[in-house]
Amino acid sequence: MTAPAYLYPQPLRYAATGGSSPAPARFELLTIDAAAAHLAEAAGAAERLAAALALPAATHPPAAAAHPAPPDAPAATHPPAAAAHPAPPDAPAASARIAHDPALHPQGYELAWDAEGLRLSASTAQGLHYALLTAAQMIDGQRESGEWAHCVVEDAPEFPVRGVMLDIGRGKIPKMETLYALIDLLSGLKFNHLQLYMEGFAFDYAKYAEHFPDATPVTAAEYRALDAYAAARFIDLVPNQNCLGHMGPWLAKPAFRELAEHPDGMPAPPPLPFKLPPLTLNPADPRSVALARDLFDELLPNFRSEYANISLDEPFGLGTGASKARADEIGIGRLYVDYAKQMIDIVRRHGKQTLMWGDVLAHYPEAAQALPDDVIVLHWNYDAPVPYEPHCRRLQESGIPYYVCPGTSSWSSLAGRTDNMLANIADAARNGKRYGAGGLLVCDWGDGGHWQALAISYPAYAYAAGAAWQPDVNLEAQAPMAQHVSRRMLRDRSGRAGDFLLELGRYYHLERSSAENMTYTNYVLNGGLKTREELERQLAVTVEIQRLMGGSGTPFVLDYRYAELADWLAERREELARLELTGPDAEITIAELANTLRLIEQGAGLHRLIFKQELPDAEAERAWTAHLQSELSAALAEFERLWLLRNRAGGLAESVGALRKLHGQYEERLQDVRH
Numbered sequence: 001m002t003a004p005a006y007l008y009p010q011p012l013r014y015a016a017t018g019g020s021s022p023a024p025a026r027f028e029l030l031t032i033d034a035a036a037a038h039l040a041e042a043a044g045a046a047e048r049l050a051a052a053l054a055l056p057a058a059t060h061p062p063a064a065a066a067h068p069a070p071p072d073a074p075a076a077t078h079p080p081a082a083a084a085h086p087a088p089p090d091a092p093a094a095s096a097r098i099a100h101d102p103a104l105h106p107q108g109y110e111l112a113w114d115a116e117g118l119r120l121s122a123s124t125a126q127g128l129h130y131a132l133l134t135a136a137q138m139i140d141g142q143r144e145s146g147e148w149a150h151c152v153v154e155d156a157p158e159f160p161v162r163g164v165m166l167d168i169g170r171g172k173i174p175k176m177e178t179l180y181a182l183i184d185l186l187s188g189l190k191f192n193h194l195q196l197y198m199e200g201f202a203f204d205y206a207k208y209a210e211h212f213p214d215a216t217p218v219t220a221a222e223y224r225a226l227d228a229y230a231a232a233r234f235i236d237l238v239p240n241q242n243c244l245g246h247m248g249p250w251l252a253k254p255a256f257r258e259l260a261e262h263p264d265g266m267p268a269p270p271p272l273p274f275k276l277p278p279l280t281l282n283p284a285d286p287r288s289v290a291l292a293r294d295l296f297d298e299l300l301p302n303f304r305s306e307y308a309n310i311s312l313d314e315p316f317g318l319g320t321g322a323s324k325a326r327a328d329e330i331g332i333g334r335l336y337v338d339y340a341k342q343m344i345d346i347v348r349r350h351g352k353q354t355l356m357w358g359d360v361l362a363h364y365p366e367a368a369q370a371l372p373d374d375v376i377v378l379h380w381n382y383d384a385p386v387p388y389e390p391h392c393r394r395l396q397e398s399g400i401p402y403y404v405c406p407g408t409s410s411w412s413s414l415a416g417r418t419d420n421m422l423a424n425i426a427d428a429a430r431n432g433k434r435y436g437a438g439g440l441l442v443c444d445w446g447d448g449g450h451w452q453a454l455a456i457s458y459p460a461y462a463y464a465a466g467a468a469w470q471p472d473v474n475l476e477a478q479a480p481m482a483q484h485v486s487r488r489m490l491r492d493r494s495g496r497a498g499d500f501l502l503e504l505g506r507y508y509h510l511e512r513s514s515a516e517n518m519t520y521t522n523y524v525l526n527g528g529l530k531t532r533e534e535l536e537r538q539l540a541v542t543v544e545i546q547r548l549m550g551g552s553g554t555p556f557v558l559d560y561r562y563a564e565l566a567d568w569l570a571e572r573r574e575e576l577a578r579l580e581l582t583g584p585d586a587e588i589t590i591a592e593l594a595n596t597l598r599l600i601e602q603g604a605g606l607h608r609l610i611f612k613q614e615l616p617d618a619e620a621e622r623a624w625t626a627h628l629q630s631e632l633s634a635a636l637a638e639f640e641r642l643w644l645l646r647n648r649a650g651g652l653a654e655s656v657g658a659l660r661k662l663h664g665q666y667e668e669r670l671q672d673v674r675h
Helices: 034-043 045-054 125-141 176-188 206-211 220-231 286-302 324-330 332-349 359-363 365-369 389-398 418-434 454-469 478-489 497-504 520-527 532-548 562-578 586-610 618-646 657-674
Strands: 013-022 026-031 093-100 109-114 117-122 147-155 161-167 193-197 236-238 307-309 353-357 376-380 402-405 439-444
Touching: 013 109, 026 034, 026 045, 034 045, 034 093, 034 125, 045 093, 045 125, 109 125, 117 125, 125 147, 161 402, 161 454, 176 193, 176 220, 176 454, 176 478, 193 439, 206 286, 220 236, 220 286, 236 307, 286 332, 324 332, 332 353, 332 365, 359 365, 359 376, 365 389, 376 389, 376 439, 389 402, 389 418, 402 418, 418 439, 418 454, 418 497, 439 454, 454 478, 454 497, 454 586, 478 497, 497 562, 497 586, 520 532, 520 586, 520 657, 562 586, 586 618, 618 657
Parallel strands: 026 093, 093 117, 161 193, 161 439, 193 236, 307 353, 353 376, 376 402, 402 439
Antiparallel strands: 013 147, 109 117, 109 147
């Protein structure tokens, strides 16, 4: 039987057993034995059930989450409940019986509500945690009726590991209160794994801090506090540090430049007419290994996780520069694996198991076979037209443990690419289940300036949570998913916020472009003001870059409908005005979404200027340029204000660099006209 829409992720099995009972004003907690009492205490059952009765989800923090704690707050032993208003002692009560059932899945549970009260069974505190989340949703979903339908829920996850990876390495490093609030949201979705991707100086490496004086990194003490906060919510905070490719910020420093595969930059493959800066460490240089060891030795002791992600993805130019002689001798695949094994040994000395991205291994399957058996490969693919099936099948046939890693499709897009996101996550979940993946990790990258607001990724987080929990019942459950985003993630009394975000991520369909892994609008804003001929030449180069990185190589096509997009923007602004967000960050979120629309409009207006659409003469172009400059000034000021409310200052200047350059180009154009 289909579960009610207020339950999300939708459970494995739900059965209505007939009849209903009045909603109690309070629960009397009963534990069957000492083991059950231990589970109840570890999961905070009494406090969370009391809070669930007292606090509607749309206007108060969910019962499984606390208000964000200050960075130096001591760790709780279980998810603290939001402050509940205790019912009077003589208020009608129902029993809430907790049972320890060792036969249940370690993350599974059983829930029943009938005339005898509420019954929750689990084999672990984590399983009871998920039962309490479902109980809170059941209570909140029926709050207005006063009667709760009798039911039985039998539930357990399909994927043992269900995670989110948030990029904090490309400039946007959240404040601690932002990260605490994010962990609360993810815990409410039954995620149990979180990675914060790092490159550059996103962590405060004491040994190297002098080289990055303007950075605002996460400190060791902050990571330890965050780790404890996540663990109290049954989320494994897994360290993630790149250590081969994506080392550009380090290699740009004179002290590290000689460690690069190409210290003076790497000529891009023909026909690309430019040079890439140093991006990849020379794996044959012992100093590269020493640097990576220093990074891991400072980072890893701050995490209780049994895992560490060493990344090792996209080592552009590997074996073609300083390590070419070694690569010619043993092959690029062996060169890569020899370096990876040294990183794996470092991680092992810290008592952790290695995770690593699988893109290089896909090109060198013999390298994958040479890895230690306990390495978990993270198979990523973010574009829906590219199928998960072939690589998932090969990984299973090879006996290599792996996770599937789809994406939020939020980066390089401003507002997301909703339909690509839905199809990409669904494909990953179906084939991950079919071919034995041990986990599903949805990736939220920060390419293109990390311009997307955090809420843009909420539908992807929610959809991935359902897909990882039980794909068979959640991949088609988009209405419950949108309801969860509205009611529990954004606390929207109107109930429209989830659908609004999904529609916001569909503007790219109006571009009618063949852009891959981005939207054309985002690309134009990053590229700045230029002639149509210059833009089209650069787009052709971008297609080639995408092909070299695994894209289709399809020649770029565009049929941008400016008038249709203008109408779409007007409709979205009307919808945004009707939302009734009530959470502590409601005003910030509304402002972020309004500015997202402003930036989309700016990109559309820039396209109109470059292509001279309905701009018949120089005077019309001048007036439109002045209008765009004025609107961009407002958007820039708002972007910077909102960034600093959620995130640290470091990285902001880099993020807005392209927009500031565009603003200056408008000014130059206007001055040329004046003269």
